[in-house]
Amino acid sequence: MxxxxxxxxxxxxxxxxxxxxxxxxxxxxxxxxxxxxxxxxxxxxxxxxxxxxxxxxxxxxxxxxxxxxxxxxxxxxxxxxxxxxxxxxxxxxxxxxxxxxxxxxxxxxxxHAEGLRQSWFNDPDPVVASAGWALTSERVAKSPEGLDLDDLLDRIEADMADAAPRLQWAMNTCLAQIGIEHPSLRSRAVAIGERLGVLKDYPTPPNCTSPYAPTWIAEMVSRQTR
Structure with missing residues (x-):
């Protein structure tokens, strides 16, 4: 053109x-x-x-x-x-x-998705970092090989409560995906969500799943067993 x-x-x-x-x-x-x-x-x-x-x-x-x-x-x-x-x-x-x-x-x-994920994950700009966390959530769910899931939970536990809104949302999504997709870490993911209380009071329309990680995890796991 x-x-x-x-x-x-x-x-x-x-x-x-x-x-x-x-x-x-x-x-x-x-x-x-x-x-x-x-x-x-x-x-x-x-x-x-x-x-x-x-x-x-x-x-x-x-x-x-x-x-x-x-x-x-x-x-x-x-x-x-x-x-x-x-x-x-x-x-x-x-x-x-x-x-x-x-x-x-x-x-x-x-x-370039993986290279950008690694580059953005620790970026000082929380909006950019949120993209790194979003790509990490994708890997947690679909290709977790090579990821240190315990380290991710450590980071979430330490940083999510005080993170900027968009970064907090992305970290919370990662927390939920770990709990949904990895049974051995589910109880820890739920415990972190309960202790931090992030998005616990988020307004959720009827028939939609709450973004509060413990509720989100429970709902998606229950669907897996139906």
Missing amino acids: SPAVSDARVAELLAELATLADPKILAVNARHGDDHAVNLTQLRAVAKRVKTDHGLADALWATGDTAARLLALLICRPKQFSREGLDAMLRDARTPKVHDWLVGYVVKKSP
């Missing part, structure tokens, strides 16, 4: 996303730190129509617009990003939804 065509296409898509903006959606998202106003089902419909286009994804990301960046993450080719490129994107992704989609839809599918 030539730069001129790309610029025109980006402008066209930005205009379309603007027409889909809904102030009510923005108000809801703002409570969670997000600044986009487009219904995500509608956004996915746009992505389905546009189809995969990595060059266009790069151009959309460069706009800095949150809805455009979410669209970019849906139409990109994850394996075409360099490690350095993904690191720069992560550090520039400050809204929760862009951060979550970048890690979940792109980084996890990248050949």
Whole structure:
């Protein structure tokens, strides 16, 4: 795609996303730190129509617009990003939804995922570190070989209660995954969750599982035995 065509296409898509903006959606998202106003089902419909286009994804990301960046993450080719490129994107992704989609839809599918996990895990920026913990949770559940799960529990026990919100959430997810997937460590994971009480009072809609680790672990283990 030539730069001129790309610029025109980006402008066209930005205009379309603007027409889909809904102030009510923005108000809801703002409570969670997000600044986009487009219904995500509608956004996915746009992505389905546009189809995969990595060059266009790069151009959309460069706009800095949150809805455009979410669209970019849906139409990109994850394996075409360099490690350095993904690191720069992560550090520039400050809204929760862009951060979550970048890690979940792109980084996890990248050949650089493990290297970035190790790099981000101890980053002094808690938002960046949360991405490292999110990738660690993925490994805890799917490929735990080589991970020191006891050390992870030590870190969670020592640091989770006072961690910044997004990092705390990611550490709590890791705690729950250890308890769910590793029976030999389940009682310790539950005990840590009970002692710290992180997210114990988190408002949870009916028919949804609480993020409070002891409750989350119990519910998911019970489903495994049904």
